[in-house]
Amino acid sequence: MIQMEHISKIYQVGDAPFYALRDVSLHIGAGEMVAVRGRSGAGKSTLLHIIGGLDTPDEGRYMLNGLNVGEATDAGLARIRNEQIGFVLQDFSLIDHRSTLYNVTVPMLFGKTPFSQMKTKALDALEAVGVSDQAHKAVSDMSGGQRQRVAIARALVNDPPVILADEPTGNLDSETTEEIMKLFVSLHERGKTVVIVTHDEHVASFCDRSITISDGKII
Amino acid sequence: MKKLIVMLSFLKRNLLPLTVIAVTMTVSLFMIITTVGEYQYRSYARKVFADSGLAHSVYFCRGYDPLREDRDSNQWIYDAAAAYPAFSQTVTYTTDVDSLEGEIVNVMYQSDALLQAFRPKVSRGRWLKPDAEEPEAVLGGFACKGRRLGEYITLEGGVTARVVGLIEGNALWPSFNRSGTRMSADDLFESVDSCAFINAAQTDPALIERNRPQRARNAIICFKEDADAWEIAELRAFLEQQGLCYDYETLLLHADEDIADALRRALPLPLFLVTVMSISVLCVGAVILQRSMSEQAKYYLIGCSKREGILLITGALFMAFLVPILLNTVLAMCFPHFLRLGRYSEPEYIINGVTLLPMGGYAAVMLILLWGMPRLFYKKLSPIQVYRRNLS
Incomplete structure (x- = not known):
């Protein structure tokens, strides 16, 4: 499913190169649930962004479902993000001034779903995460837990095989964290590949295995 | 979708x-349209004169002298000029103020020489023909209102003519009454709000004379194509003894100077405002982008x-640009129609499809900048x- 070989990501800090990722090789099989752990600045988010096609590696080869992501164009990467990946992020990344339904519909606006099916699919996704009764509510009027459910519904609506989550419970209390993690587990049980970046041991304990990153390297 | x-x-x-952009662009495009319209108005007479085919002629004018016995007519001068070998013809006209179904209309009876020399742009139909079989009329300005091509009009003075052309919007007609030490092509024309051009040769002279029409004080004296420089100089010398002569090049040169002068006075304010508004649109665009x-x-x-x-x-x-573009396009397309709705005293703009080109160009440049x-x-x-910045 996810195959990375000798991946490096280099940023220029002044005149000196800074390795956010250095020679990372990684394999995540289909249907796995993996936690990526490490301290702040270790390179966890950079790794997630490269896996998700938000960023491209400077060195190495990255294959996702047989696709060479490193060689994809801007439009190709956009298609990968739309069809292969579902993102769940710490700040929810929702469009606050719009309704829940609109937010969940947006990935379909950039995808191939026929216009006539969009509303039904969006409502089904909201149903799956338990917030279908909030469909017409503005996101800004919802609690953190509800927002994260909406974000998960948005990640699921195009039925991508991979769900990437960056500190998905970072802004939530422990009770809501538990509920959200159960949602991720249920996705994993439905065959989705789930990769969760976290520094929370409890969150990592829901996963099949953990990968630890330090100074841009997997240890 | x-x-x-x-x-x-x-x-x-x-x-x-986006509303701020739409409003600012509406005003900005309107200023461009009116500025271009003003330029078209200022340069229209020059264009008509330049296209007249009168390169081989002079405009002859006399100052008005109340003590002179022959003050009311230059006819004896034209008759005397006709004896010179370089003389070809005198281009002049007769005007009259008549009434058409209760509305005042300025009527110009055009000689064949004049109607062939000056051909105003006709919006619908055609210009007068010298070999027409009956009296024909081209109506301009307010006189066009409710008129159809092919219909017959009868002026209160008794002249009946068939409408063959309509000049919607501003109608410019020759005016050879001005005299002075500096004449330009612009001085040979006047903008009139309601007029009818009628071919004189096909009209009964008795009907024309019935209203005691006015003849042009001055005239354009044309030289023969094959006249040599000495013959032309001889005729000019005679004319200059009687008054002032301005050749085609001088009239155009003075018109160019006048246009440049008018633009120098008219352009700074709209240019300044358009520049300020363009910068405002770009700044608001940058704010939208940032947001x-x-x-x-x-x-x-x-x-x-x-x-x-x-x-x-x-x-x-x-989409925010569409509203101002549409509004101003409608203005440009409907301006001649608005002029026909009522009498306007010499509107100093010619707004038509041509004015849309610079407006479209400006809108395109602004969009390219906003796209960039x-x-x-x-x-x-x-x-x-x-995203990372916003997160942190």
């Missing part, structure tokens, strides 16, 4: 700044490419960098 939904979301989010980048970054996460993001922003801005802004922004910061 799908992208339109995203674009509408963007419009809704930025309603106020939208965080939302664009979210779209980027879920499958919007950079190119699509730029197109969405530019598309929404284009997100591209520059994305060159500096990628959507994911924007």
